[in-house]
Each structure stands twice: as C-alpha cells, then as structure tokens.
Amino acid sequence: MFERLKAMLIKEFIQTFRDPRMRVVLFVLPMIQTVIFGYAVNMDVRRIPTAVIDRDNSPQSRDLLQTLFASGHFREVARLDHEQQASRLLDSGRARVAVVINHGFAGQLGKGGTAQLQALIDGSDSNTAGVILGYLSRFAEARTIQLLTEHAARNGIPVGTGAVKLETRAWFNPDLASPPFYVPAVIANILYIITMLLSAMAVVREKEIGTIEQVIVTPIRKYEFILGKTLPFVLIGYANVFLISLVGWLVFQVPVRGSILLLILATGLFLMSSLGTGLFLSTISQTQQQAKMSAFFIIFIAMLLSGFAFPIENMPLPVQWLTVINPVRWFMEIIRGLYLKGVGLTILWKQLTMLLLIGTAVLGTAVLRFRKTVG
DSSP states (O other): HHHHHHHHHHHHHHHHSSSSHHHHIIIIHHHHHHHHHHHSSSOOSSEEEEEEEESSHHHHHHHHHHHHHSSSSSSEEOSSSHHHHHHHHHTTTSOOOEEOOOHHHHHHHHHTTOOOEEEEEESHHHHHHHHHHHHHHHHHHHHHHHHHHHHHHTTTTOTTTTTOOOOOOOSSSSSOSHHHHHHHHHHHHHHHHHHHHHHHHHHHHHHHHHHHHHHHHHSSSHHOOOEEEEEEHHHHHHHHHHHHHHHHHHHHHHOOSSSSSHHHHHHHHHHHHHHHHHHHHHHHHHHHHHHHHHHHHHHHHHEEEEEEESSSGGGHHHHHGGGGGHHHHHHHHHHHHIIOOOHHHHHHHHHHHHHHHHHHHHHHHHHHHHHHHHH
16 A cells, blocks of 8 residues: 555656746746735735825915825825816825815814814725724824813813723734734645646646546556555645745744644645535536636635735625535634634634535545445
C-alpha cells in the first residue's frame, strides 16, 4: 500500500511542478495577492476631495473649515459660490462632498443658538458616503462640545454641567484599521481558490490525456488513488497558509493571536470541503475547461456569501440560510477569531463542527461519485 501511495504522490508532485511557472503561481502569486489585498481592500477613507461654499466668510466659518481640513479626512479642492457649481463637481467625481455654510453662521453662534452646516454628499458609493457622513457627524459633535464649553466659560457656567460624554474603545483592533480584518480573510479565499482548482483538474486531466484507463488497470486501490491525488494539494494548501501568514505578520503586523494548533486543525477541516468539491467537479467534467469554469462559478458564490466584504447579518434571511452550507463562511469566522481575537476552542467549536460536517458530506459525495464514474 505504502509503496503504491508513495509512487502516486511522486507522480502527482512531478506532474504539478513540471512547469516552473506553476511553482510561481502556487507559492509566489498568493503572497503578492496578500500584499495587494492588504493595501487595496481598505475601507479607511482619507483626504476626501471636498468643495466649500462659505457664504458667511466670517472668522468663525474660516476657523471651522480650518479645523475640518486639519483632521486629515478631508481635502479642499475648490471654493465655490453656489450649489450648481458643487453639483457639477459631484457629477464629475472631482469632489465627493460639498460643505455649505450660509449667511448668519457667525451671528447664530454669537447668540448661543444653533448654526446650520450643510453637506452635499455623493451617494453613488453608499459605503463611502456612509463613512463621510460618519466623519462629519463626529466632527459636528466634537465642535458642538467645544462651542458649549467656550460659551459656558464666557458666561461663568460650570463647565460640564448636565453634559454626557461618550468615550469609546475598540477591542481587538484598536486603530480600526482594515488590514487586520482583511488579511486573514485573504488566507481563506486564496486557499479555497488554489486547492479547489487543483483538485478540480486532478481526475479530469487523466481523462483528457487518456491515462485514466492505465490507472484503473493497475493494482492501486481507489482510495489510494484519491489519497494520491489530494494529499499533494493538502501540503500545498498548508504551505500557502504558512507563507501568507508570514507575509501578513512581516508586512502588515498581523500575527496569529490564537492557537497555531487550532489553525492547523481548522485548515485541515476546511481542505476537506475545498478538495472534496474540486474532486466532485473533476469526476463530472469531461475537460479541464469545464472543471475550471464550474470551479470559478462556485468560488465566486462562496466568496460573496462568506462575510469577506459584506456582513452576513445584512443579507436577506433566505441567503443567510444558504451561507450555513458555505465552508468559506465558517473558516472565515475561525481565522478572524484566531488572528484578531485570539479565541480558542471554547468559542470556535461550532464553526469547527460545521466544517467537519460539510467536509465529510462533500468529500464523501465526491468519493462515491468517483467510484461510480471510474469503477
């Protein structure tokens, strides 16, 4: 048995790494993708192009604008006279927001009243628009507290009387930076893509080049054939997890805070699903092109329904039910829990159990289908 399995493994490794470019695709490109994703997939919005309409043109309005642009979130691109000009800038994309200060702004502040500040926001990108609105809301709140404090001091009112101040602290990601959230997710996505594509072409390649009949007539058993086809991809998957984790630690300072052994276990359970799905596609496809197209279709849906970019809680209820059978979702939760929170088995047992159930079902179905097809 071991000699036959060893021969099968050697054959698969030779076939996989025969082309030097394949080594680059399997080991170098995932690291490059991690760096690109870490820098490109960033929800932090900085230096937002901002147009200004300051009709009051008072020291108070100028001080307000100076404070706004000093925050680093906004960048002034134009001074305008009316809303029509702002509309043209927003339409062309040269500005994402227009801040309007009307006449009487300073007068209202001087009387201790409420002064109006208008913001015209480009809502074509709802996520960015929401972030801009949040920045402006926090800025207005902070400015209001500052003005109330100054007004109380001028009138001899004790500072802070009747005031409530909210102090926030973010756990696990204190700076609310994007890389710690997205870099671990890249591991799940890249691992799913690589291992599924490799296994999807494993059996169908033998069919296409006409060697599957030669394998059938050899003494090798079917489970040995499956192990020989999948074990090399398991090793490649673990190598990618190690390399991407190393890049995340060295480039983005995102270490694994949880148990390394738990990460190894979760990766193995996840590989059952990805390799099982690829093996199933390989048995029902007649050409490598069919297998690739089928794999990409499943990968695209699995990534969209994994919580990688869109919270699952925001999806319609039927779609949320569909995500229950998506292994990428559960592995995404595990890997983010290990990287960001450092949680252990007592928290992640449900996700691990789901990976085990899905992996067993998918891999078992693939093996049964393989027996019907090849046997």
